[in-house]
Amino acid sequence: MTPSIACPVKCRPHPRLAPQPPAPSLELLAARGAPAAGELRASRSPPYLSLSRSADSFESRAPCRGSASARRARAAVALGGDGQSAALIAGAQSRHAIFSDELVRRAFAAAEAAHRGQVRASGDPYLQHCVETAALLAELGAFPAVVAAGLLHDTVDDAGLSYGFISEHFGAGVADLVKGVSKLSHLSKLARRNDTASRIDEADRLRIIFLAMEDARAVLIKLADRLHNMRTLDSLPKNKQQSFAKETLEIFAPLANQLGILNWKEQLENLCFKYLCPDKFDELSTSLTEFHNRDMIAAATRRLEQALQVRGLSYYAIYGRHKSLYSIYSKMARKKLAMDEIYDIHGVRVILENKADCFAALEIIHHLWPRIPGKFKDYINSPKPNRYQSLHTVVLTEETLPLEIQIRTRDMHLQAEFGIAAHWRYKEVAARSCCTSVSEMVEWVRWVITWHCQTLNTDHPSSLARDASSKETHTIPSHSDACLLSYSKQCDHKGPVLVILLENEKMSVQEIPQHWTIVDLLNRSSNSGMPLRLRLNCHVVHNWNQELKMGDVLELIPSTPCKCRGYTREFHQKFDQCLAVSQS
Numbered sequence: 001m002t003p004s005i006a007c008p009v010k011c012r013p014h015p016r017l018a019p020q021p022p023a024p025s026l027e028l029l030a031a032r033g034a035p036a037a038g039e040l041r042a043s044r045s046p047p048y049l050s051l052s053r054s055a056d057s058f059e060s061r062a063p064c065r066g067s068a069s070a071r072r073a074r075a076a077v078a079l080g081g082d083g084q085s086a087a088l089i090a091g092a093q094s095r096h097a098i099f100s101d102e103l104v105r106r107a108f109a110a111a112e113a114a115h116r117g118q119v120r121a122s123g124d125p126y127l128q129h130c131v132e133t134a135a136l137l138a139e140l141g142a143f144p145a146v147v148a149a150g151l152l153h154d155t156v157d158d159a160g161l162s163y164g165f166i167s168e169h170f171g172a173g174v175a176d177l178v179k180g181v182s183k184l185s186h187l188s189k190l191a192r193r194n195d196t197a198s199r200i201d202e203a204d205r206l207r208i209i210f211l212a213m214e215d216a217r218a219v220l221i222k223l224a225d226r227l228h229n230m231r232t233l234d235s236l237p238k239n240k241q242q243s244f245a246k247e248t249l250e251i252f253a254p255l256a257n258q259l260g261i262l263n264w265k266e267q268l269e270n271l272c273f274k275y276l277c278p279d280k281f282d283e284l285s286t287s288l289t290e291f292h293n294r295d296m297i298a299a300a301t302r303r304l305e306q307a308l309q310v311r312g313l314s315y316y317a318i319y320g321r322h323k324s325l326y327s328i329y330s331k332m333a334r335k336k337l338a339m340d341e342i343y344d345i346h347g348v349r350v351i352l353e354n355k356a357d358c359f360a361a362l363e364i365i366h367h368l369w370p371r372i373p374g375k376f377k378d379y380i381n382s383p384k385p386n387r388y389q390s391l392h393t394v395v396l397t398e399e400t401l402p403l404e405i406q407i408r409t410r411d412m413h414l415q416a417e418f419g420i421a422a423h424w425r426y427k428e429v430a431a432r433s434c435c436t437s438v439s440e441m442v443e444w445v446r447w448v449i450t451w452h453c454q455t456l457n458t459d460h461p462s463s464l465a466r467d468a469s470s471k472e473t474h475t476i477p478s479h480s481d482a483c484l485l486s487y488s489k490q491c492d493h494k495g496p497v498l499v500i501l502l503e504n505e506k507m508s509v510q511e512i513p514q515h516w517t518i519v520d521l522l523n524r525s526s527n528s529g530m531p532l533r534l535r536l537n538c539h540v541v542h543n544w545n546q547e548l549k550m551g552d553v554l555e556l557i558p559s560t561p562c563k564c565r566g567y568t569r570e571f572h573q574k575f576d577q578c579l580a581v582s583q584s
Ligand SMILES: Nc1nc2c(ncn2[C@@H]2O[C@H](COP(=O)(O)OP(=O)(O)OP(=O)(O)O)[C@@H](O)[C@H]2O)c(=O)[nH]1
Pocket: 343, 344, 377, 384, 386, 388, 392, 416, 417, 421, 422, 423, 426
C-alpha cells in the first residue's frame, strides 16, 4: 500500500561537511520548497499589508531616549510589561504558541518598554514591526532565543538598550544575535547609500560576507526584518522604495534563496518587482489570471496519488507549487517568451524510491494526461553536467493548462537541493564566479538552517519535531576551530578573503588574497593620501601589519592628503611606534 503524502526519509548527509546536522526529511524539503499537496496556499499573491513608514528609516525616531528606555525595559522585564501591550502579545500568542514561552514573553516586555512611544510612519506602534519580525521567525519554527532576538532586534540601534542589558536579562546568545543583526543592518545601510546592489560583483561579495561574518540565525532575523519592511514599504517616498527594493532584490532575496527559504525569497522578489516595475507587475498580474488556476495542483496531485496507489507504486513525496510572478517575469525576459509559452506555471514533483519507479510513474502520468510534445527530458539517463538528475514532462490537464511534472529519486532530489546541482547555485552562480570554499560555506549554512528549522518547525512537524521534549537537547551546530569551512582566524581556508573598506562613508567590498595585512590593502586601494587613523571592526587599529580576515570592516579616517604614495611596512612600523609613544 502506498504511504501517505510524505513519509519521513533518512537523508544522506553531505559527504564533505563535518560536523553534520541531522538530515532534513523530504517532508521538510517539500514544506519549504513548496506546500505539500493538500496544503497549497490559497493564493500566491504576495501579502501586501498596508503598514506604512517614514522616510529614512522604518520608524519615527524618538529623541535620544536610551537611558529612559533602558530603565523602562529593566522594569518591564521585572514586571512583565504593562497592560497596553496585552492585545499585541495576545494576538501573537494566538498565532504562535512560542509567544507564550517565558523568554519570549520577557523579550516582548523589554521590546515594548524600549520602543514605547516610537511609531511607524503609518502611525502604527513600532512594536508591531518587532512582533511581525518575530512571528515570521516563529513560522519557520525558530528556537525561543531566536524569536526573542527577533523581538529585540532594533532595541540596540533604535531604542538605546545596550548589549550588556540584553546579555544580563536574556543571555549572551540572544545579545550576540541582536548585535549580529545590528552589524548586518549597518552594512545594509551603507550598501544602500553606496548603491552596492547595482554592482553585481560587490553585491555577491556582500552576501558572502553576511553569511560568513554572522551566525546564520542573525541572517535569518535580518531577512525576517527585511521581509516585514518590504511588506510595509507603501508610505516611503518613491526614491526610498526604489533603493530598498533594489537592495532587497540583489542582496536579500538571493540570500533567502541560498539559505533555502524559498517562500521568503519569492515574497521578497514579488514585492521588489511590484515597487521596481509597477506597470509590468500590474500587466503580468492581470495576464496571469488567464493562465493561473488555484486548485489545479491540488486536483492533479490527488489524481496522481490515486493512480500510483492503484498501481501499487510507493513514493516518498508528491507536492506542487505555483511559479511566482517574479519567476514568470524573469523567465519570460530571459527566454524572450510570452506568458502562454511558460509551461511550468503549475508544477508537481514526485519523489520515489528508485529509477525503475521513476519510469513507471512517468508511464502512469502519460496515461493520465496527454503529454505536450517536445517537453520530455530524461536527465536520469543523461544527467546534466552538474549531475542534476530528474525526469521532466509537461502534460495538459483537464483545465487545459500545462502542468510540469518532475520525477526523481530521493537521492537525486537531495543532489538537486543540496549538492552541486543545488537550485541556488544552478540559478544564480552559473554566470558568476564563486569559489569552491564559498560554495561549501553556503551549503554549510543552508544545512544549518534546514536542520534548525526542521528540528523546531511547528507548522510542518517532522518526525524529529513532534517530540517537544527533544527541542532543548539540540543546539545549532557551529564550525569547530579546525573546520575548513569556518572563516574564523584560526582556520586556513583556501578561498579569497572578503573585507569591507569604508572611506568617507563610501563602502566597497574588497576581495584580497589570504594573509594580506592592512598595509597591503592600503597600498592597493588608497590614492587619496595617508589616513590619520584606522578602525577595524569599530576598534582603533594600532598594528597596521595585522592580517585581515573574512568579514572585517576597515574604516579609513583620512588626514589631509599627502603626496607620498604607497604605505611601506617600515613607515608603518615607525608610525605605530610613534602612536604607541603618544598614547603611553
Ligand atoms: N536544482 C536544479 N534544478 C534544475 C536543474 N536543471 C533544471 N532544473 C529544474 O527543472 C526545470 C526545468 O528544466 P528543463 O526541463 O531543463 O527546462 P528548461 O530547458 O530550463 O526550459 P523550460 O522547458 O522552458 O522550463 C527548471 O525550471 C528547474 O526547476 C539543475 O541543474 N538543478
